[in-house]
Amino acid sequence: MKQAMTPEEIKKQKPYLDWSLTEKEYNYIADQLLGRLPNYTETGLFAAMWSEHCSYKKSKPVLRLFPNKNARVLQGPGEGAGVVDIDDGQAVVFKAESHNHPTTVEPYQGAATGVGGILRDIFSMGARPIASLDSLHFGELTDPQMRMKVAQTIKGIGDYGNCMGIPTVAGETTFDPCYQGNILCNAMSVGLMNQKDLQQGKAAGIGNAVMYVGAKTGRDGIHGATFASADFSDENATQRSAVQVGDPFMEKLLMEACLELIQKHADWLVGIQDMGAAGIVSSSAEMASEGQSGMKLNLDLVPQRETGMSAYEIMLSESQERMLLCVVKGHEKDVREIFNRYDLDAVTIGRIIEGHDYILEHDGEEVCHIPVSTLTDDVLEEPSTEREPQRLQTAREEPVWQPVVNEPGQVLRQLLQQATIASDEVLTQQYDSQVRTSTVVGPGSDAGVIRIRGYHKGLAMTTDGNGRFVYLDPEIGGQMAVTEAYLNIVASGAEPLAITDCLNYGDPNDPEIFWELHHSIEGMATACCIFDTPVISGNVSLYNENNGRAIYPTPMVGMVGLIKNLDHVISSFATHAGDDVYLIGQTGNDYAGSELQKLMTGQISGTLSKVNLQRIQEYCGRLHSEMVAGHVTAAHDVSEGGLGVAFAEMLFAGKTGMNLDLRDLTAPQLFSETAGRMVVTVPTAFKKEFENVMGNDARWVGTVTNTHWLEGHLQGADFNEDLAELKREYKEALPCQLKLKD
Secondary structure, three states, X not given: OOOOOOHHHHHHHOHHHHHOOOHHHHHHHHHHHHOOOOXXXXXXXXXXXXXXXXXXXXXXXXXOOOOOOOOOEEEOEOEOOEEEEOOOOEXXXXXXXXXXXXXXXOHHHHHHHHHHHHHHHHHOOOOEEEEEXXXXXXXXXXXXXXXXXXXXXXXXXXXXXXXXXXXXEEEEEEEOHHHOOOOEEEEEEEEEEEHHHOOOOOOOOOOOEEEEEEOOEOOOOOOHHHHOOOOEOHHHOOOHHHOOOOOXXXXXXXXXXXXXXXXXXXXXXXEEEEOOOOHHHHHHHHHHHHOOOEEXXXXXXXXXXXXXXXXXXXXXXXXXXXEEEEEOOOOHHHHHHHHHHOOOEEEEEEEEEOOOEEEEEEOOEEEEEEEHHHHHOOOOOOOOOOOOOHHHHHHHHOOOOOOOOOOHHHHHXXXXXXXXXXXXXXXXXOOOOOHHHOEEEOOOOOOEEEEEOOOOEEEEEEEEOOHHHHHHOHHHHHHHHHHHHHHHHHHOOOEEEEEEEEEEOOOOOOHHHHHHHHXXXXXXXXXXXXXXXXXXXXXXXXXXXXXXXXXXXXXXXXXXXXXXXXXXXXXXXXXXXOOEEEEEXXXXXXXXXXXXHHHHHOOOOOOOOOOOHHHHHHHHHHHHHHHHOOOOOEXXXXXXXXXXXXXXXXXXXXXXXXXXXXXXXXOHHHHOOOOOOEEEEEOHHHHHHHHHHHHHHEEEEEEEXXXXXXXXXXXXXXXXXXHHHHHHHHHHHHHHHHOOOO
């Protein structure tokens, strides 16, 4: 097999620099690890496996700050997805992944294959996916190109998930100029399994078969991992060759075949792993490393849908709907029969061998012979310099921005029409949220809730992240991201279990951006420890920039909670006239990074207040006990737009209103975004007991009425708004903005 370039030509011409492999790394590989020059195929494999997307070589030192264990965690980071005990011999499996650059380049396929990839991570663990979520961050809708990308991204997510028959039950969508040239598409999947079916991505046992199953390999997605590990610019804005093409119907067949094998014939199977980023090389090398084994593959046997593919292309293709299995020798035919029944390829492409070498053959020649560890374990961790951004030092010296609000009702109307706050029903209605009929609470609430069939329990799930706050103060912003997810889970009536994350940042070689990454992770880790919600899986997505301009540092938190009794599910909507309304938590003058600040100034600035995580954890625990006791009828966290928006959103689903006494708050404080707050409604019969339990952490602020008006009294200002009008403006804002004429 003729290589594209000789090892000597590679050393001289340095094509690896375009694949995100540095000259220092190349020389280390050649001089220290191999003792020779790598050939073209080997160089490509190193470039992919040593990319940030696969190796986390820059982010790994700070990722170690995260807690990843507690009494319920069965599997933390390191496998396809995290696994948590939910009693009764069952486990919930979940993970989130980013598909940012592919979605920016080709929104439909980028988003669709992002969903497909995370679903494979779930069923590779032996779990059946039961729900999907997303976290989407777009530029402003005044740009017609952005409106197209929003439409295509949503269609890609909806088409793939709907064809798979998996409900999309929750998510978030924000709009900000910083995402104009690099949108964020984070997909999360939640699965359910019996603990006895838990699988690992490992390959072991000399003579055991390495089997390729699923769709054929093409030239799509080649070097997708390195594409995701480099700065983005106009030059590669049309780099569609790095974007995969998805087929959800094929994935549905692959899922059913894999689950049949796992659940009925686990004794035939040693390990299983998705062919995700970096394709065959990542799955095979990582499985061999996990099993401390050697592996030999014959690439001529790999099912291919295109002719003349080189070893380099076969190994680095990220064609979708493919899995790699390690099968006990002698059961290859049995496995093949299962997959053939689903009209899927199932081919033995290699064997586990003695030693720890990774050997590839193609066209009758050996094209790769290197130690497994050089691809997986010997990656050079890159030390990073970091520096606090000058903007943070400047912000501490500037006067605090204080808004002037003379007409709170008018400001509330304007906020409800802001793209990030306005109803996203026009987007979520394209997703099937009820398929499989297990959805208890779907899009539009604080958290989605799925019932577990055969039991009277359920799972609550949410995705949350606000890059504006992290931009203004990475550590406090990181704490706020975890806090919002925590409150969303508690508001649904659930006990928070654990989190997954997508860490979306700019170029980590910039000392200020690495400082943001480091300090936001510190903040998130602190919150996770206090809330006892370990990080069990996740994804790092760096180099989210366009033409040198980075996105806001945007860590997305995906959290799952357990509802032990579905009778205790709490609605986000106040529908019982006569109930008392309480505000949980304290309200401050927190306008930095708020929707109010963006509305009034068109930009964000300022410093953030510290978050009392310990107190939030304590009063959420007491609040949860009141929910379980049946003393709370509705709950809604206070986030974008502050209390004014929270009150309105609680009333949009019913025919009730509220009469609120907020005279200890100023008019601007109605829209303050102080972290850690929640609005709840309590039947009058339980008022005294509720107040005794919650103490000073709950303040009575009014009653639910049957007037369908939102009436409130503040210091020096009142408001009285027709909820029918508010709801119409809230519902119509985003559809109108998506249909703007140029």
